[in-house]
Structure formats: C-alpha cells, structure tokens
Amino acid sequence: MGKEIGITVKKTEDFSEWYTQTVIKSELVDYAPVKGLIVLRPDGYSIWESIKSSLDTKFAATGHRNGFLPTLIPESLLSKEKDHFAGFNPEVFWVTKSGDGDLGDRLALRPTSETLAYTLFSKWIRSWRDLPLKINFWNTALRAEIKATKPFLRTSEFLWQEGHTVHMDKEEAEKEVTDILALYKKTVEEELAIPVITGKKSEKEKFVGAVYTLTMESLMPDGKALQMGTSHFLGQNFSKPFDVKFADKENIESYAWQTSWGVSWRLIGGMIMIHGDDKGLVLPPRVAPIQVIIIPIYYSDEDKEKIQKVSQEIEEKLKIEKIRVQVDNREQLTPGFKFNDWEMKGIPLRIEIGPKDLEQNKVTFARRHNRQKDDQEIEGLVNRVLTELDKIHDDMFADAGKILEEKTVEVSNYDDFKTELEKGRLIKAPICNNPECEEKIKEETSADVRVITDDAEDTNSKCIKCSDQSVIKPLFARGY
C-alpha cells in the first residue's frame, strides 16, 4: 500500500494541511510566483465554469445582462463614498507608475467595482424608462492579503461575479436583493450540494456602504463558518454621491435605489472542505469536470481488444446524453493505481469493465462519495448512470445537511457559548441591542455574528454578554 503518494494527512487530524494537499495534488490549483496568488488549472477552472454557466442561465432568465469593466479605478472615484473607501483602503493595491514615470492620479486595482460602475450608471440613466438596470460582471477583484493566505478562501486576487442593479423605488430594489439571495442558495444547493443558512448580516458585519447585507453561510468541518455569497441593499447611499438620478413619471428628478451582490471562487473552497475526505476530493456530479471515468481491465490481448471496444461504446453512448465521461486507457498504469488516482481527483462515478463483468454482460459501478461498489447490467446503462449521478448529488447534499444540523446548537449563557465554540459549532445565542456586546464577544472569543435568520427575533431571553433583555438570537461562529 503506497500510502506515501496521495494525501498524507487525515482530514480530521490536520485539516489545514489536508486542504492544501488536496487542492494542489488533485491539480485544481497551483501556487503562483507571487505570494497570495494562485493559478487555476483546467480541472479547477472547469468547476468555476460550471458554476458560472449555472448562474448565467439564471441571470438571463431574470433579465440580467453581462458586461465588462476595466481593472483600474482612479483614486478620486474610489474615495467618493467615504465609508466604502475607509473599509477597502487597507487592502487596495495601487498603481503609481507607468514605466519609470509617475502617474498623476493613483490608480487602484479594483477591490470591487461599485464606484466605477455607478459613475457610468449616472451617465446611462436619464429617465424611469431606463430602469430597472440590471448588469452583471464576471471578473476578478484584488485585495491585498499579506498573511494567512489559502487557495480559494483567501487570495489577493479572486474570480467572482458582481451584479449591480438600479431601481425606481425601494421596494423593487429590496425584492431584487432577496431574489438574488434565493437564486444563490438554489445554485449552491443544486450544483455544489452545500447546505446554507440565509439571513442578514449584523450592522457591524455588513458590506461597507450598504444599508444592509443578506448572506448565506455554511459551516466547515474545522468549525469555521464560510460566507458563501452576499446580496447588498445599497439604498441611496451610492446613488447620491455618484449622482445616479432619473426623471420619474411626473418628471421629478429622484435618486435611484441600488443593489449589488456577488459570489466568488470561495464556493469551490467550501465545496472541497465540506465534501472531501482522507483520499482527497469528492466532487458533486453537476460540477465535476469528469463525471464518469471508465477503467478497462484486461489480462490478454484478446480481452484487451474486446474490453476497449465495449468501453468506447459505453463512452459514446454516455456522451450523447451530455455526460462528461472519459476512458482511462493509460497502458503503463495498473487498475489499482488508476482507482486511487481518480479517487484523489474526486470523480463521482467510476465504471470498471473487466473480463468477469463482460461474461455476464455487466460492468461495475464504484461511487466516490460512499465508496460503494456493485454490478450493473450493460443493458439500459445510460439511464442508470443518469439516475446514479442525481442520486449521488442528493446523498451528498443530505449528508452535508445532517452534519450542519448536528453542529448547530443553541445556548443561553456565555460559558456554554465558549464551550460550544471550542467544539466548532454554529451557535444560536441571544444578544441585546447594544453593539458593544457583539464587539466584546468578538474580541474575547473571535466569534462574530455570521447571520441573523428570519426567525431570529427573541425578546424573552438575556443577552449572553451583559444579561440585559435580548432582542435577537443570531448565529455565531468563527469565520474564514
């Protein structure tokens, strides 16, 4: 047993090392020559493309269109909204030179595009007939992460999409914010098999410059919460400084109501952490670059010819159904090696075809997520592969949901809060109206309010920090 190749640590024993080894060895990413930056390899990019394509379909159906913005933003624009600027400034990369010459106005490598997009929106929008304006940008954002970098979770440049919409009134804008969060939740559940909890961010944790932020959160196996996507109601906070105005039906000039929202490749990080195991990646079928890997097994030239023919026939049939399938014909490797190799890469379904199977007109299915194997008739195989892939997705989602449920607990005092936190739980705990309590809890435990769910109101308990009457019961955890 060559334990030294493959992942050398257990997920439960050294999570951080496990994560790094898994993303590198499965060939999703590699480190770039600059600290804090990573390179997406084809398998990693393929997963991102699946997420992108799923979101694009939904965006199109809801009337959003894609555009493209440049990477450089002049300082004068970025600093127009003061809170926003103060929030981002510490991690902005600045371009100050071209060649050896100094530039006039410093240029920021976009940490986010609100200021740039809204400068343009103010030009494009004149009348209520121009609204709603719904644009999405697939691009990257740059935020300097000097320490504590981790592939997909904390890097100085990351792939994401940022949507920006402009509306005539508050109600329509707020509906957009809610609709987008629901769209995100559906995508994450149906593509990545990740269960999430949705709700609002606290005042302290909301997006700088927003009126409020909606979020979806999930809990990672190391007990840290991961923010998987956010949707911001910007109110008129940006339309005023950026002059995003329109003439309404009575020809009265009004400031527009805006939203912005985004998900990033963090989703991929979350997916890896939640589903992976000691053997490496476990990919949900709908985003797996290869969904089905076929391993031919033979002992004689005669068998070889027969089995390769059957493998190819099955491959072709699966391809007709748009299943991403590949036959592993590498001759220098034994089946055992290939099994381990594809398991490390997380391929959801493996089909083994050998002489024993063919004698009975069967093949062997081996599932990655639960490592179960069984025989399948070749007759009607394509349909069974399709069903199996759906079932694998459902199983993975159900398993992850069960774990999230088990790890979500409720406490009523600070001691229990700290105990549960050490166990890596997502903790529901009552707090009062005073923002200082939230602040102190974060200082003392490093846990913060992750999400305030719709049913979080609670006026019958005592604040875990100061014992005053509570107002809400949000979910706390340490975060990524």
Next chain:
RNA sequence: GGGAGCGUGGUCUAGCUUGGUAUGAUUCUGCGUUUGGGACGCAGAGAUCGCGUGUUCGAAUCACGCCGCUCCCA
C-alpha cells in the same frame, strides 16, 4: 499584529553539528513483461544546493543580510 518551522533534480528527501566528488526514493524517456485496490526488470534523463556578500586553498555545510513558502495564535 505575535510566534514556529522550512527552502537541495519535476516531487519528497539524506548530507550541515565536525567545510573537501551531493544520498536515496519517486517522477520522466525507451524496451520488455504486467494489469479486479497504488506491478516489475534493464537502460537512460534530470541539481549553477532560494539569492547576495563575507571567511577560506576550497562553502549545500560557517557568518551576516535579503527573498520566498507553510503552519499556529490574535
């Protein structure tokens, strides 16, 4: 912000205390035998030992400086 560890063929690594031809495995290439849970034989390829300066007849090894990476804690 604080701390710890590490940098030697593509990858992992020995050597460093006590300066003198850089160790082994894996990988890769070719040929042959193999193939139902990480096969084997033979032949071959691959390294300015992170960078710089110093000490020395001689530096992977000693000294100083720099750069980079990983992990832990706030």
